[in-house]
Amino acid sequence: MMFRKTRIRLVTLNVVVVLLLLNGLGSAVYYTMKYRLYSQVDREMTKVSQRLAVDALPRLHRIEDDPFPYNRQERKKFNDLDRRYVLLVWDSFGRVIGTAFSDRLEPEEYAKFQHNGKADGIETKTVNGQIYRMQTVTVPKKVVVGNRIQTAYQFQLIYNLAPEQNVLDSLLYVVMIGDIISIVIAIVAGWFLARRALIPIQVSWEKQQQFIADASHELRTPLTAIMVNLERLFKHPDHTIEQESEKIMIGMQEAKRLSRLVSDLLTLARSDSNELQIMNQTLRLDEVAIKCTQVFAQLAIAREIRLETDIQQPIEMVGDQERLHQLMVILLDNALKYTNEDGRIYVSCKKEGGRVSILVKDSGIGISKEDIPYLFDRFFRVDKMRSRATEGTGLGLSIAKWIVDAHHGKIQVSSEVGIGTSFLVTLPIKP
Numbered sequence: 417m418m419f420r421k422t423r424i425r426l427v428t429l430n431v432v433v434v435l436l437l438l439n440g441l442g443s444a445v446y447y448t449m450k451y452r453l454y455s456q457v458d459r460e461m462t463k464v465s466q467r468l469a470v471d472a473l474p475r476l477h478r479i480e481d482d483p484f485p486y487n488r489q490e491r492k493k494f495n496d497l498d499r500r501y502v503l504l505v506w507d508s509f510g511r512v513i514g515t516a517f518s519d520r521l522e523p524e525e526y527a528k529f530q531h532n533g534k535a536d537g538i539e540t541k542t543v544n545g546q547i548y549r550m551q552t553v554t555v556p557k558k559v560v561v562g563n564r565i566q567t568a569y570q571f572q573l574i575y576n577l578a579p580e581q582n583v584l585d586s587l588l589y590v591v592m593i594g595d596i597i598s599i600v601i602a603i604v605a606g607w608f609l610a611r612r613a614l615i616p617i618q619v620s621w622e623k624q625q626q627f628i629a630d631a632s633h634e635l636r637t638p639l640t641a642i643m644v645n646l647e648r649l650f651k652h653p654d655h656t657i658e659q660e661s662e663k664i665m666i667g668m669q670e671a672k673r674l675s676r677l678v679s680d681l682l683t684l685a686r687s688d689s690n691e692l693q694i695m696n697q698t699l700r701l702d703e704v705a706i707k708c709t710q711v712f713a714q715l716a717i718a719r720e721i722r723l724e725t726d727i728q729q730p731i732e733m734v735g736d737q738e739r740l741h742q743l744m745v746i747l748l749d750n751a752l753k754y755t756n757e758d759g760r761i762y763v764s765c766k767k768e769g770g771r772v773s774i775l776v777k778d779s780g781i782g783i784s785k786e787d788i789p790y791l792f793d794r795f796f797r798v799d800k801m802r803s804r805a806t807e808g809t810g811l812g813l814s815i816a817k818w819i820v821d822a823h824h825g826k827i828q829v830s831s832e833v834g835i836g837t838s839f840l841v842t843l844p845i846k847p
Contacts, residue, residue: 422614427607434599442594445587449583454580458549462551465573502515505570506530537551548577550572552572553570553573638670638671642667642671645666645670646667680811695736696734700731702729705765706725709748721755722759722761724761731772736819743819746815750813751778755781756780756781759779761776761779763776771825772843773841774839777837777839778836780836782831782834783829791829792817793814823844823847828840
């Protein structure tokens with residue numbers, strides 16, 4: 417349920433971000449196109465207005481006259497107006513004294529374009545649902561209206577923006593359809609990607625929950641044993657230490673086991689938070705391997721196990737000597753625990769090019785192929801009853817894996833049930 421809510425929040429956030437981006441981009445495209453179209457119209461209107469200010473129409477028709485009374489030469493001279501514009505000529509009293517190409521406007525609409533009391537310039541006006549771009553130029557000039565000469569006070573160019581508005585409406589429609597399609601795609605893709613992105617987090621969460629449960633269980637066992645044995649001591653307060661030595665010994669063993677477990681947990685916790693740093697320094701790996709095998713040789717003799725070594729000398733590398741020593745101890749301890757009497761443990765340490773290989777091979781009980789992928793998981797033990805007898809915590813190989821990874825190396829496991837197990841570690845000589 418928690419991850420489902422997180423997934424919904426991620427998808428919602430993605431949709432909002434996509435919607436804002438698309439609206440921002442769509443608005444930018446729309447208003448840029450509108451600006452360019454209007455600017456183009458304004459430039460053309462300015463050119464025509466300049467011509468009117470200089471030449472003016474030699475002849476205008478009165479409102480009640482038939483339109484287009486010009487001769488062929490006059491019509492050719494102002495042919496561009498015929499195609500695109502309406503011209504209204506106003507006198508100083510705010511009356512229309514003449515028009516050109518006014519067939520595109522109804523006479524009763526002229527008054528709606530009146531520009532009295534305003535500065536000259538270009539503006540946009542909506543009349544009867546139609547959008548017009550209008551430029552007013554105040555230039556007192558003599559013009560011929562019908563058969564009379566009159567003084568024109570203002571020339572007013574009017575352009576119907578219907579073609580440009582159709583382009584803008586089509587663009588807005590495309591942007592809206594694109595928004596809808598993009599939102600649908602964002603929801604579907606966001607739901608899928610959020611699920612993919614949350615898989616590692618969910619796996620880590622489940623591992624953490626399992627780790628906490630396992631750690632609580634492992635900590636509870638030695639603590640219970642210590643408390644039980646201490647309570648037994650209080651039942652016989654007059655007994656001597658010798659009489660209660662067995663219970664004291666059991667309590668001490670469990671306390672040591674608890675201390676090792678807490679130390680391992682602390683190591684893994686620090687490694688997860690990157691607080692535990694590797695101290696890189698030049699060291700002799702062969703000396704580390706020899707020292708570890710010498711310690712375990714005595715334990716192997718006590719259990720009647722043959723410990724054979726093949727350690728190349730010298731082997732210099734850069735790494736953390738303490739952690740590499742801990743790695744060798746974990747691998748040798750693991751081999752010794754699961755090798756029966758009259759068994760054999762083989763340890764080799766060799767330099768191979770720019771890397772060092774460490775092989776620890778035993779003839780122990782082996783591991784099934786189904787369990788090998790989980791071997792480095794925390795608290796994982798193939799045989800919990802056997803591990804309990806050998807006082808294992810199930811954290812050793814997890815720490816070994818972390819040490820190898822911290823040195824940018826690799827660790828591989830091969831095993832067969834009843835035949836034995838081998839761990840092969842390869843480390844770079846220089847990080």
